[in-house]
Every structure is written in C-alpha cells, then in structure tokens.
Amino acid sequence: MEREMDAELRFHIAAFAEDLVGSGVSREEALRRARIEFGGVERAKEECRDALALRLVDHVARDLRFGVRLLIKNPGFTAVAVIALALGIGADTAMYSIVKGALSWDFGLDHPDRVVIVNSVNTGRSQEWG
Secondary structure, X not given: XXXXXXHHHXXXXXXXXXXXXXXXXXHHHHHHHHHHHHOOHHHHXXXXXXXXXXXXXXXXXXXXXXXXXXXXHOHHHHXXXXXXXXXXXXXXXXXXXXXXXXXXXXXXXXXXXXXXXXXXXXXXXXXXXX
16 A cells, blocks of 8 residues: 555656646756645655545445435334344353353352462372372
8 A cells, every 4th residue: 555655646746747847847857846846745645544544434424324224214124134133142142151151160169269279299209199
C-alpha cells in the first residue's frame, strides 16, 4: 500500500512537472515548482490515509443503514434471523457451561485457588517402602 501510494504521488508530481515543461518552464524549475505546488509527500500520504479511513467508516455506515432497511422491509425474515441467532447463541452458551463444568476440577473445595502441590525430592538415598 505504501509503495503504491509513493508511486502514485510521484506520478502526479511528474505529470504536473510535464505540464509546466509544456508551457515553457525548464525541467529543473518545473520539478521544483511541482514539488512546491504539491506540498510535502508525507502530508499527502497522511491525507490519503485519513480519506481511506473516513471512506471505510462511510461504507460501514451505509451498509448498516441498508441492512436495517432490509430488515424492516422483511419482518418475516427478520424474525427468523433473530430466532436463529438467539438459538445459536443460547446453544453455544449452554455447551460452554457444560464443558466448563465437566472440565472444572475444583473437587468441591471452598477455595480451589489456594490449593498447592507439595513435592518431596530425595537425592542420594534409597528409600524402602513397606
């Protein structure tokens, strides 16, 4: 994206300089004037990025308005879609609760977060049991 923006900005500066050369200005002076007229390349890049972000927000808002209009226009479809989403979300929540309950190893302890593991290491001595 950055390379494309750089190439496009260079193209516009070169095209403007060519117009100036066509009107009788020397090539070096035309490039200098084109850069001055065009402004800073980084500033132009920032303006392009801002325009892209605003355009994206505008497209999302337009899509949302269109979707809401369609949902209002077709109440039967809206009802089926809402019911399907509600059932799907409810089923997912139920399955999550069941799996979490099955995999929860609290052993009926009051404070399972305070359980510790104690290990004993016996180095160098053999130990007999029994």
